[in-house]
Amino acid sequence: MKLSQHIDDNICIIKIEGDMTGVEARNYRFSSYIKKQLDNQPLKAIAFNMENVKFIDSFGIGVILLLHKLCKERQVDFALYQLNQEVMTTFSLTHINQIIPVLDTKEEALAHFVNN
Numbered sequence: 788m789k790l791s792q793h794i795d796d797n798i799c800i801i802k803i804e805g806d807m808t809g810v811e812a813r814n815y816r817f818s819s820y821i822k823k824q825l826d827n828q829p830l831k832a833i834a835f836n837m838e839n840v841k842f843i844d845s846f847g848i849g850v851i852l853l854l855h856k857l858c859k860e861r862q863v864d865f866a867l868y869q870l871n872q873e874v875m876t877t878f879s880l881t882h883i884n885q886i887i888p889v890l891d892t893k894e895e896a897l898a899h900f901v902n903n
Contacts, residue, residue, distance in 0.1 A: 796831070806842040833864070835866070866899055
């Protein structure tokens with residue numbers, strides 16, 4: 788798993804490339820990386836570009852839920868966008884998409900943050 792980011796107007800866009808599995812998340816220390824982003828600068832929102840995530844397991848879902856909770860506690864908006872069909876199916880079956888905003892495009896994610 789590889790992460791890249793850019794921040795514009797206090798909105799952090801994080802692009803995830805690769806599978807979100809327990810092995811990948813632990814190897815990359817994914818949660819620690821996001822916590823550092825929250826600690827190092829005032830953010831209005833975090834959006835994850837998931838277009839290059841082909842598979843997510845229960846550990847990856849747990850990490851997403853943990854990060855959503857951390858953001859909520861710090862009053863930072865959180866959203867996911869551009870999920871492929873397999874990942875979206877997983878989110879639908881587990882009802883994650885009813886807890887976390889899942890949007891189609893970056894533009895929709897940015898508009899979501901402006902409207903909240």
